Amino acid sequence: MSSMLSSNSSSSSFLLTGFPGLEWAHHWISIPVFTVYLAAILGNATIIHIVRTDPSLHQPMYYFLAMLASTDLGLCVSTMPTVLGVLWLDFCSIHLYACVFQLYVVHSFSLMESAMLFAMAYDRFVAITNPLRYPTMLTSSRVVKITVVLGLQSTMLIIPPGLRLLWFSYCHHNTLSHSYCLHQDMIRLSCSNTQFNSLYALTVILLLMGSDFLFILLSYVMIFHSVLTIASHKEQLKALNTCVSxxxxxxxxxxxxxxxxxxxxxxxxxxxxxxxxxxxxxxxFPPLMNPIIYSIKTQQIRRAIIRIISLRQVR
Structure with a gap:
């Protein structure tokens, strides 16, 4: 493949990167990578299954947890084919359209994960600072509305820069920095005017992920302030323990x-x-660790997993 891409972006292809200089070890590297993918997929699928099938977990906190697991599952599924394709089959070429679609999915799920973490912080804030009104403030229908709004926000905002990538000319080298596609990697290879994409991406990150993180911090400042007003040290620890995960x-x-x-x-x-x-x-890392964290730190999830394992052993 030529190192220069055609100015006609619709026929452009890119090269995904494995581990430069370690191509001889790709098959060995694929073992831990595939193991992590498999563990992440099984872990998040288990969380979704438990929340869906256990009536005692049909609460806002666990609905948001199931959505977080769905987002992590999407991140794994969207990147697994190209990552393992590079490591297993040395299949490094990806068409422009496929690359743009992959980065759209990856960035959408990333924004959605940030939004879900913010929603979960709001859930903890309401549950701890206003426990009497919690059932009426976060009803099942309201949780669905919040999830739909955050999902649409995350998916719609990625469309404009993604569409522009399809019309760019790519005249620099065609090698991407990863074994999957990212927006910042794509605009680095373009010889078109990428100022809109760069500013747009920075704005979205600051306004969405940045505001999500700031709201999470603010939520915990108010949570800690509320917890400190609780007289009993035991009750303080119990309240804070629900936030550790x-x-x-x-x-x-x-x-x-x-x-x-x-x-x-x-x-x-x-x-x-x-x-x-x-x-x-x-x-x-997040898809792998989230199921582990919630399985260890959340009693209801841990009990449900143990119950499933026990039933299978009986059978």
Whole structure:
């Protein structure tokens, strides 16, 4: 394949990157990568199944958890074919249309994950600061409306920059930095005017992910202030314990997002391995860790998993 792409973007293809210099070890590297994918998919599918089938978990907190698991599942499924295609089959070529569709899905699910973490913070805020009104403030219908609004917001805002990518001319080298497609990686290869895409992407990140994170912080400031007014130390610990899982999930998501953003914007000339590792951590770490965190720290989820395992052993 020529290293120069045709100015006709509709016929352009790109090369996905495995682990440069370690191509001989791709099959070995694929073992832990596939294991993480499999664990993440099984873990999040289990969370969704438990919430769907256990009537005792039909509460706002667990509905949001199921949506978070669905988002993590989407991130895994959207990137798994190209990542494993590179590592298993050395299949590195991807067409422009397929690449744009993949980055649209990846970024949509990323925004949705941030939105779900914000919704879960709001759920904890209402449950702890206003427990008497919690059942009336977060009804099932209201949870559905919140989820639909956040989902539409996350998917619709990615459309404009994605469509523009289809009309760009790509005249630089055609090698992407990861084994899946990202918006910031695509505009780096374009010789068209990418100012709108760059500013738009930065605005969306600041307005959505940035505001989500700030609202989460504000929620916990108010939660901690409310908890400190509780006289009993035991009740304080009980209230805070319901937030531990969510706090860990927030850290598992935002730290890799921040790390990947820093690498792309300020460490472009660093080792390609750093870009690859950060890209895989960004995609795989939250989906892997969230089911583990909630299984360990949430009694209702842990009991449901144990009950499922016990029933299968009996059968």
């Amino acid at each position: 969510h706090i860990l999930a927030v850290l598992c998501f935002y730290i890799p997002v921040l790390g990947l953003s820093i690498v792309h914007r300020f460490a472009r000339h660093s080792s390609p391995i750093i870009h690859i590792v950060m890209g895989n951590v960004y995609i795989l």
